[in-house]
Amino acid sequence: MSVVAARSVTVEARRGTWRRVVDTIDLELEPGTVVGLVGESGAGKTLFTRALVGLLPGGTRASGTIVLGGREYDARKGARSALGRDAALVQQNPITALDPLARVRKQLVDGVLRLGLMKHEAADARARELLGRLGFNDVERVLRLYPHQLSGGMAQRVCVALALMPSPELLIVDEPTSALDANVRVRVLELIRELAIEQRAAVVFVSHDLSLVGRFCDRLVVLYAGRIVEQGDTTDVMGVPRHPYTQALLGCAVTTEAVPRQPLTSIAGAPPAPEEWPAGCVFAPRCPHAWERCVAERPQPTVLSSSHQPRDAACHLVEEAGAAAPRPQLVTKEVERRA
Amino acid sequence: MTAHAVREALPARRARVRLPFKGQTTLRLGLAILLAMMAVGVLGRVALPSADQQDLANAFAAPGSPGHLLGTDQLGRDVLAWISDGIWIALAVALGVVVISSVVGVAVGLCAGYFGGVADMLLMRLVDLSLAIPPLILFLAAAAVLRTSIVTLILLISAVSWLPYARLVRSVTLLERERGYVITARLAGASRTRILVGHLLPSVSTVVLVLASLQVGYVLLWESGLSFLGLGVRPPHHSLGYIIAQGRDSLQQAWWVVVLPGAALALLVLAANLIGDGLRDLIQQDVEVAER
Numbered sequence: 001m002s003v004v005a006a007r008s009v010t011v012e013a014r015r016g017t018w019r020r021v022v023d024t025i026d027l028e029l030e031p032g033t034v035v036g037l038v039g040e041s042g043a044g045k046t047l048f049t050r051a052l053v054g055l056l057p058g059g060t061r062a063s064g065t066i067v068l069g070g071r072e073y074d075a076r077k078g079a080r081s082a083l084g085r086d087a088a089l090v091q092q093n094p095i096t097a098l099d100p101l102a103r104v105r106k107q108l109v110d111g112v113l114r115l116g117l118m119k120h121e122a123a124d125a126r127a128r129e130l131l132g133r134l135g136f137n138d139v140e141r142v143l144r145l146y147p148h149q150l151s152g153g154m155a156q157r158v159c160v161a162l163a164l165m166p167s168p169e170l171l172i173v174d175e176p177t178s179a180l181d182a183n184v185r186v187r188v189l190e191l192i193r194e195l196a197i198e199q200r201a202a203v204v205f206v207s208h209d210l211s212l213v214g215r216f217c218d219r220l221v222v223l224y225a226g227r228i229v230e231q232g233d234t235t236d237v238m239g240v241p242r243h244p245y246t247q248a249l250l251g252c253a254v255t256t257e258a259v260p261r262q263p264l265t266s267i268a269g270a271p272p273a274p275e276e277w278p279a280g281c282v283f284a285p286r287c288p289h290a291w292e293r294c295v296a297e298r299p300q301p302t303v304l305s306s307s308h309q310p311r312d313a314a315c316h317l318v319e320e321a322g323a324a325a326p327r328p329q330l331v332t333k334e335v336e337r338r339a
Numbered sequence: 340m341t342a343h344a345v346r347e348a349l350p351a352r353r354a355r356v357r358l359p360f361k362g363q364t365t366l367r368l369g370l371a372i373l374l375a376m377m378a379v380g381v382l383g384r385v386a387l388p389s390a391d392q393q394d395l396a397n398a399f400a401a402p403g404s405p406g407h408l409l410g411t412d413q414l415g416r417d418v419l420a421w422i423s424d425g426i427w428i429a430l431a432v433a434l435g436v437v438v439i440s441s442v443v444g445v446a447v448g449l450c451a452g453y454f455g456g457v458a459d460m461l462l463m464r465l466v467d468l469s470l471a472i473p474p475l476i477l478f479l480a481a482a483a484v485l486r487t488s489i490v491t492l493i494l495l496i497s498a499v500s501w502l503p504y505a506r507l508v509r510s511v512t513l514l515e516r517e518r519g520y521v522i523t524a525r526l527a528g529a530s531r532t533r534i535l536v537g538h539l540l541p542s543v544s545t546v547v548l549v550l551a552s553l554q555v556g557y558v559l560l561w562e563s564g565l566s567f568l569g570l571g572v573r574p575p576h577h578s579l580g581y582i583i584a585q586g587r588d589s590l591q592q593a594w595w596v597v598v599l600p601g602a603a604l605a606l607l608v609l610a611a612n613l614i615g616d617g618l619r620d621l622i623q624q625d626v627e628v629a630e631r
Binding site: 083 | 527533
């Protein structure tokens with residue numbers, strides 16, 4: 001079983017001096033599983049995934065190691081030579097992600113043909129198969145369309161097919177559904193999940209919608225201000241969130257029980273900009289439970305269970321309470337509802 | 340095939356003939372003028388004796404004189420023959436300049452826009468530097484040093500007219516390179532060359548096409564202007580500008596020697612501008628459809 005992993009991946013952005021915007025992230029990904037990467041805007045989700053594939057925007061740089069397809073890549077360049085072979089990424093906006101001047105068929109087969117991964121007929125057959133699996137009934141017609149003739153949902157599925165063409169080991173899906181309406185969204189997510197498991201791809205699913213991610217991911221990784229604050233199986237993290245940030249994030253989810261005309265719950269304050277990161281816990285300024293230790297000392301991840309999958313939270317509360325005793329706090333109601 | 344069958348087939352075929360660019364009046368008008376001027380050029384070449392075999396008996400024959408539809412000049416040379424020659428020269432120079440300057444300008448603009456950094460800085464400062472040289476001074480200086488011919492004329496005009504292409508293409512490339520599909524291409528493992536040639540070149544091609552067609556007008560004027568000054572095309576080839584220069588001394592006796600080539604030049608420039616505007620409208624329309 002090949003492993004996809006990020007080891008100590010750090011991303012720095014130039015703002016006068018180099019500031020860390022993604023701080024030493026370690027992440028092991030297993031084939032056929034979907035990992036949700038959640039966090040507010042600016043938490044570093046997108047930068048981290050871009051660092052994995054070596055497509056960081058200008059003015060940023062990465063360090064660390066990326067393991068992919070049995071090779072180690074220096075994160076400074078990212079797994080760039082794995083692009084189009086072992087690593088794939090589905091972008092946020094599906095319509096602009098397709099070349100406006102090329103038909104769907106050409107876009108799908110062009111990459112694998114140019115990299116010499118497939119012969120012509122094989123690539124055509126695979127494009128047809130993937131589109132068919134993604135719920136297109138009229139594959140032949142879709143193959144002849146130009147991007148502007150596709151609807152948002154169609155374009156998104158074409159993008160997913162494009163990403164899966166070379167059977168990548170790592171598939172990153174970045175907010176893939178923000179352009180879609182609710183029905184299509186669920187359908188596309190289910191298809192991505194289904195195909196990923198079938199193709200044995202490790203999927204990283206980036207989103208800021210915790211409740212949406214919770215329905216489709218096997219594991220959740222919660223990012224805050226460029227670091228992992230909590231991770232674990234989806235059921236654990238959603239059911240018994242240990243980090244106050246995760247709890248607050250879950251509390252923000254809009255549920256069917258929300259009372260009309262009542263303000264929705266939100267987390268007070270805003271995430272700190274990289275130059276304002278405090279010396280202690282990065283969440284301390286907004287945390288309802290923060291005390292002196294939180295301001296003074298940066299919490300390390302506390303391992304909460306000893307399964308082969310990491311389950312930890314970086315919070316002094318968790319550390320002091322010990323692994324055994326979850327403290328139901330803000331989201332008691334949420335937990336009961338889900339249970 | 341029987342006569343009956345032919346009669347059956349004919350109206351149907353005639354019904355299928357449609358003029359291109361439906362609804363694009365500007366573009367159609369421009370193309371019509373251009374085709375008409377080219378027809379004049381062909382006509383002059385085919386129907387009239389070539390320059391060295393002309394009957395020079397009639398000097399200053401007025402337009403409409405027998406054998407000289409547009410009259411003759413002070414030496415009895417046929418003005419229509421001159422004009423048709425001048426149209427070909429003008430179009431040949433325009434084509435040459437547009438091809439050379441668009442190829443160079445697009446290459447420079449794409450590289451500067453896509454690679455950015457030092458490459459962008461060097462290339463664009465080169466463009467700025469070149470733009471700082473007044474074209475007329477450059478041409479005068481070159482004419483003093485070089486033997487003028489059609490080829491040197493094309494190269495000289497190209498030397499100043501690739502600059503707008505480079506600037507335009509660079510700015511479009513800067514926008515396009517951040518678009519999702521370029522990132523998609525990189526994600527699919529496409530090389531730099533592949534992205535430049537396969538994705539960015541097609542996406543800048545439309546604006547380049549419009550700029551090129553609009554620039555034809557300027558090139559025509561430069562060519563005639565330089566020839567008028569005696570810096571451009573010289574006999575045995577006849578530029579429209581050269582004819583006008585020849586006729587200006589006898590303007591009071593024979594207005595047609597100056598006015599008719601001038602009108603031909605004006606029509607060519609008009610055609611180029613109409614085609615450019617029409618193409619821009621056409622592309623704008625496509626863009627609006629695509630964005631809807």
